[in-house]
Amino acid sequence: MLKQLTSDDYPLVSNLMSDPVDHEKICGNAFAYPISETQYNDYFVTNAGDKNRRLCFKYSRGGQWLGIANFTHIDRRNDYAHIGIVAIDPSIRGSGYGETMLIELLHKGFDELGFNRIDLVVIESNRGGYQFYTNKIGFTDEGLIRDIIKVNGSYLSWNSLSMLRADWANRVAGGT
Numbered sequence: 001m002l003k004q005l006t007s008d009d010y011p012l013v014s015n016l017m018s019d020p021v022d023h024e025k026i027c028g029n030a031f032a033y034p035i036s037e038t039q040y041n042d043y044f045v046t047n048a049g050d051k052n053r054r055l056c057f058k059y060s061r062g063g064q065w066l067g068i069a070n071f072t073h074i075d076r077r078n079d080y081a082h083i084g085i086v087a088i089d090p091s092i093r094g095s096g097y098g099e100t101m102l103i104e105l106l107h108k109g110f111d112e113l114g115f116n117r118i119d120l121v122v123i124e125s126n127r128g129g130y131q132f133y134t135n136k137i138g139f140t141d142e143g144l145i146r147d148i149i150k151v152n153g154s155y156l157s158w159n160s161l162s163m164l165r166a167d168w169a170n171r172v173a174g175g176t
Contacts, residue, residue: 002057002104005044005068009058010037012065013044016087025126026087028149028156044070051113052076054084059101066097069105071118079116081109086120102137110168119162121145130159138171139163 005013014035017023023033031039048056048070056070072084083105088098109115122129124144133139139161147155 001060002069002101002108003060004049005056005058007041007045009044009065009068010040012058013040013068013087016068016089019090022087022090024151025123025129027085028123028158029151030084044068050074056085057105057108059088059097059104061097061100066092067101069101071105071109071113079114081113081115081118083118083120098132099136102133106137106163106168110165116165117162119160121158121160124157124159130161133161137163138167140167 014037017026017031017033017035020033023031023035027035031043044056048054051074053074054070054072055074057068058065059067059069067086067088069086070084071081073080073082075081086098086102086105088101106118109118119142120133120139122133130141134141140163142160142162144157144159146157148158149156
């Protein structure tokens with residue numbers, strides 16, 4: 001189940017990004033490490049909740065909060081959204097919850113909010129994340145964007161991935 005994040009969820013988000021390597025994979029340099037409560041509230045609560053701008057969710061199963069995901073850069077004119085942050089509790093990675101969370105997020109984006117295109121980026125060094133999004137979820141690789149962000153004095157590149165409503169419909173119908 002996806003539910004909107006609130007200010008009370010800072011400990012959940014802080015815990016999901018407590019490892020510096022995970023923090024970098026999840027958000028690049030968007031937030032200082034460790035994420036502060038002020039940064040959390042500004043991004044996930046105060047400037048979120050507007051279906052025409054940014055929507056931030058926590059994900060649960062059986063009453064246990066397991067992860068977070070969000071849509072940002074929402075463009076209603078072009079029926080587009082960007083998935084900005086996806087994080088699953090490190091203790092349950094590999095158990096299928098990340099896939100279920102992403103499927104629920106994509107359902108919300110395509111079927112409830114009416115997006116035609118949803119995209120995201122994956123830091124080039126995050127090969128596990130890249131394989132997850134392309135092989136398990138079905139995103140299409142649109143190419144490598146070189147030296148796009150600077151973290152700890154080094155430039156990092158990322159892969160741009162996307163899914164269109166037609167791709168989603170094919171996946172839902174049981175296609176590839």
